[in-house]
Amino acid sequence: MVEKIKIIVNEDKCYLCGGCAGVCPSLAIKVSSSKWEFFQDKCISCKICINACPVGALDFEPLEG
Amino acid sequence: MTEIMKYDVVVVGAGIAGPIVARNVAREGYSVLLVDKKPAIGAPKQCAEGINISIFERYDIPYDKRFINREIYGARIYSPSGYELEIKYKKVSGVILERKVFDKMLAFYAARSGADVLSRTEVEDVIRENGKIVGVKAKHEGEPVEIYGDIIVAADGVESTIARKAGINTYAPPHEFDSAYEYEMLIDGFDPDLIHLWFGNDVAPRGYVWVFPKDEDRANVGIGINSDNPKTAKYYLDKWLKENNIPSKKLLEINVGVVPVGGFLKELAKENVVVVGDAARQVNPMHGGGMAEAMKAGTIASKWIVKALEEENLELLKNYTTEWWEKDGKRLERVLKIRKAVEKLNDEDLDVFIEVLSGTDAEKIAEGNYTEVIKVLLKHPKVLMSARRISLLKELL
Ligand SMILES: Cc1cc2nc3c(=O)[nH]c(=O)nc-3n(C[C@H](O)[C@H](O)[C@H](O)COP(=O)(O)OP(=O)(O)OC[C@H]3O[C@@H](n4cnc5c(N)ncnc54)[C@H](O)[C@@H]3O)c2cc1C
Ligand code: SF4
Ligand code: SF4
Numbered sequence: 131m132v133e134k135i136k137i138i139v140n141e142d143k144c145y146l147c148g149g150c151a152g153v154c155p156s157l158a159i160k161v162s163s164s165k166w167e168f169f170q171d172k173c174i175s176c177k178i179c180i181n182a183c184p185v186g187a188l189d190f191e192p193l194e195g
Numbered sequence: 196m197t198e199i200m201k202y203d204v205v206v207v208g209a210g211i212a213g214p215i216v217a218r219n220v221a222r223e224g225y226s227v228l229l230v231d232k233k234p235a236i237g238a239p240k241q242c243a244e245g246i247n248i249s250i251f252e253r254y255d256i257p258y259d260k261r262f263i264n265r266e267i268y269g270a271r272i273y274s275p276s277g278y279e280l281e282i283k284y285k286k287v288s289g290v291i292l293e294r295k296v297f298d299k300m301l302a303f304y305a306a307r308s309g310a311d312v313l314s315r316t317e318v319e320d321v322i323r324e325n326g327k328i329v330g331v332k333a334k335h336e337g338e339p340v341e342i343y344g345d346i347i348v349a350a351d352g353v354e355s356t357i358a359r360k361a362g363i364n365t366y367a368p369p370h371e372f373d374s375a376y377e378y379e380m381l382i383d384g385f386d387p388d389l390i391h392l393w394f395g396n397d398v399a400p401r402g403y404v405w406v407f408p409k410d411e412d413r414a415n416v417g418i419g420i421n422s423d424n425p426k427t428a429k430y431y432l433d434k435w436l437k438e439n440n441i442p443s444k445k446l447l448e449i450n451v452g453v454v455p456v457g458g459f460l461k462e463l464a465k466e467n468v469v470v471v472g473d474a475a476r477q478v479n480p481m482h483g484g485g486m487a488e489a490m491k492a493g494t495i496a497s498k499w500i501v502k503a504l505e506e507e508n509l510e511l512l513k514n515y516t517t518e519w520w521e522k523d524g525k526r527l528e529r530v531l532k533i534r535k536a537v538e539k540l541n542d543e544d545l546d547v548f549i550e551v552l553s554g555t556d557a558e559k560i561a562e563g564n565y566t567e568v569i570k571v572l573l574k575h576p577k578v579l580m581s582a583r584r585i586s587l588l589k590e591l592l
Contacts, residue, residue: 149374157356163315
């Protein structure tokens with residue numbers, strides 16, 4: 131079983147480039163011109179977004195349960 | 196209150212692909228709306244701004260000095276141990292753009308041709324009626340708008356949200372993306388008439404470091420690496436600058452982005468939704484250049500959008516998929532195959548190949564005759580001694 135995770139952004143590092151949203155297979159990230167948003171219900175915990183971010187602005191926290 | 200608008204064609208995204216489609220369709224007299232979420236179209240840029248000179252004539256774009264920073268005459272390629280291969284043409288071969296001006300001017304040409312253009316307008320979803328997509332929901336300066344359109348064009352770049360909201364599967368595996376990071380900075384010591392590219396598995400895994408000169412002493416200095424790499428693109432670029440003793444305290448801009456370099460979209464049009472540019476993964480997988488590909492795809496897409504509107508037959512949009520795959524899809528699939536072979540080269544291979552080629556007739560390479568280049572490599576003793584290298588090169592033929 132894949133460990134369930136929550137993706138978190140370091141807003142000070144993020145450039146709102148939209149890359150993480152583009153690689154996310156399930157539309158769990160939305161990047162508008164002023165904010166980064168995460169939708170837990172859509173996330174499949176694949177961590178693709180974390181590696182893809184060119185500046186390392188993303189991290190994860192394990193979800194309980 | 197939600198404002199309601201109605202157009203023949205709604206184009207989401209005013210990067211490169213969107214404005215080309217909007218301009219071409221508006222020129223034929225159809226009503227077009229081009230929207231972008233950015234308050235200033237083109238800014239921030241996410242690009243090294245290099246493009247081939249041929250696009251101006253081919254896509255009817257003025258050769259306007261306002262968005263051409265510098266003319267380029269070729270390239271110099273550096274191997275991991277420092278072998279150099281220079282390809283220099285007598286004539287201008289490419290230009291380094293100012294994308295902040297270029298993108299905005301492309302949108303301006305679309306507006307001049309009759310399209311409406313709304314910046315700071317973010318599309319959030321599609322509108323469906325009886326299961327059919329009839330428009331998009333957006334926010335213009337924070338206020339809700341509903342924009343109805345007979346045809347919706349998803350030119351929204353790598354995020355490709357709109358195509359996915361419309362039910363088009365734009366999925367590509369993580370290995371088919373590059374993570375890119377770039378400084379626009381002051382830098383000395385590089386021939387500003389050439390672009391400069393460094394290869395090596397420790398320098399830039401799967402990709403390369405680039406210096407694209409903008410002035411005598413200013414350049415876009417960036418890197419692209421495989422996006423499934425556990426280290427960041429920033430890490431590798433900072434490491435390269437440090438190892439090469441390049442001072443990095445004169446940074447004018449930092450640009451960040453992810454580039455789709457494979458996994459081209461199979462279905463480019465579905466019902467009344469058309470996908471173009473990065474959203475359709477239409478990028479050269481070898482070097483990550485996507486502007487010319489976006490223009491090509493945008494040109495084919497707009498031709499079929501106009502035909503579909505003329506004949507009131509949305510089925511004709513499928514011809515965009517067919518034509519793109521016959522012409523450009525096939526070509527890019529071949530390039531992808533080459534990239535996959537090149538990915539297998541180790542640093543020693545890269546050294547040998549660049550060393551051998553630097554001693555040969557650079558004209559052949561300049562002409563872009565890769566088969567000839569591979570034949571030259573295959574004759575060299577350092578290549579012939581290795582069965583691995585021979586088989587890798589044969590994969591490229
Ligand atoms: C660091 C870097 C360097 C590069 N260097 C080069 C290079 O030197 N040469 C080259 O040819 N290519 C280069 N590329 C690739 C090139 O930038 C892209 O391929 C090209 O811009 C694709 O054009 P496009 O129109 O498809 O998408 P984009 O130019 O990305 O445009 C998409 C537009 O859609 C807008 N948008 C997105 N979502 C929404 C929404 N929901 N609502 C409204 N608007 C939306 C965005 O704001 C954006 O303006 C580089 C890419 C990167 C990241
Ligand atoms: S890829 Fe990184 S920098 Fe870009 S939007 Fe996502 S978190 Fe921000
Ligand atoms: S972990 Fe996977 S599904 Fe979740 S946000 Fe990141 S890319 Fe999307």
